[in-house]
Amino acid sequence: MGIENSSNNRAVYLALRDKSFYRLREALRFPFANKSLVLRLKKAEELIDLLLHAERYAKLAISRTEINSQEVEFAGFLRALVSSAEVVKVMLLHERVLVGKGKIICDFSGVDEFDMIQSRTLHSDRAEEIIAGIKLLIDKSKAKIHSIQTASKKNFSKGDLDRYKRMYNMS
Numbered sequence: 549m550g551i552e553n554s555s556n557n558r559a560v561y562l563a564l565r566d567k568s569f570y571r572l573r574e575a576l577r578f579p580f581a582n583k584s585l586v587l588r589l590k591k592a593e594e595l596i597d598l599l600l601h602a603e604r605y606a607k608l609a610i611s612r613t614e615i616n617s618q619e620v621e622f623a624g625f626l627r628a629l630v631s632s633a634e635v636v637k638v639m640l641l642h643e644r645v646l647v648g649k650g651k652i653i654c655d656f657s658g659v660d661e662f663d664m665i666q667s668r669t670l671h672s673d674r675a676e677e678i679i680a681g682i683k684l685l686i687d688k689s690k691a692k693i694h695s696i697q698t699a700s701k702k703n704f705s706k707g708d709l710d711r712y713k714r715m716y717n718m719s
Contacts, residue, residue: 557608558609559704559712559715560711560712560715561605561606561608562605562697562701562712563712563713563715564605564715564719565602565605565609566697567715567716567719568598568599568601568602568719569602569626572595572598572599572602573686575591575594575595575598576595576679576682576683580676581672585640585643585647588672588675589637589641589644592633592636592637592675593637595636595679596630596633596634599629599630599633600630602626603627603630606622606626607623616699616700618692618695618696618699619696619700622693622696625685629682629686632678632681632682633678633682635678636675636678636679636682639671639674639675640672640675642671643668643671646664646667646668646671647668650668
């Protein structure tokens with residue numbers, strides 16, 4: 549068995565999962581709307597990266613010997629959030645196309661500038677609504693996630709708990 553799947557690294561993987569998830573929650577605390585398109589795209593990419601890291605380490609932390617269904621569900625929850633964050637990025641990329649190709653689109657379709665602004669606004673609003681949905685899901689799941697995080701560490705040896713704390717504080 550390779551190092552990546554070693555149960556000896558479970559504490560490290562859980563620390564990396566938990567720290568990525570903590571950073572995700574912190575990133576979602578700051579307003580997304582009313583920022584420039586460039587900054588909103590960067591924020592969407594940051595959310596995707598944090599979610600992908602949390603999901604990756606959640607999967608690596610799942611013990612191969614005794615499958616904890618709550619940890620499996622947590623990894624699945626993270627996967628669903630990744631998909632939502634990816635939709636946000638797609639909406640913002642499409643908004644960027646509408647900004648960059650607005651004249652061509654207006655000329656081709658016969659829409660006026662007001663219609664283009666409305667279309668861009670709709671894309672921006674949908675992205676913000678999806679972000680709000682992600683926040684809502686995380687907020688409503690906070691107690692369960694905390695319970696899973698606590699249960700995951702319940703049977704740690706002192707050495708595992710030390711490794712967890714060191715990695716969590718380092719990452």
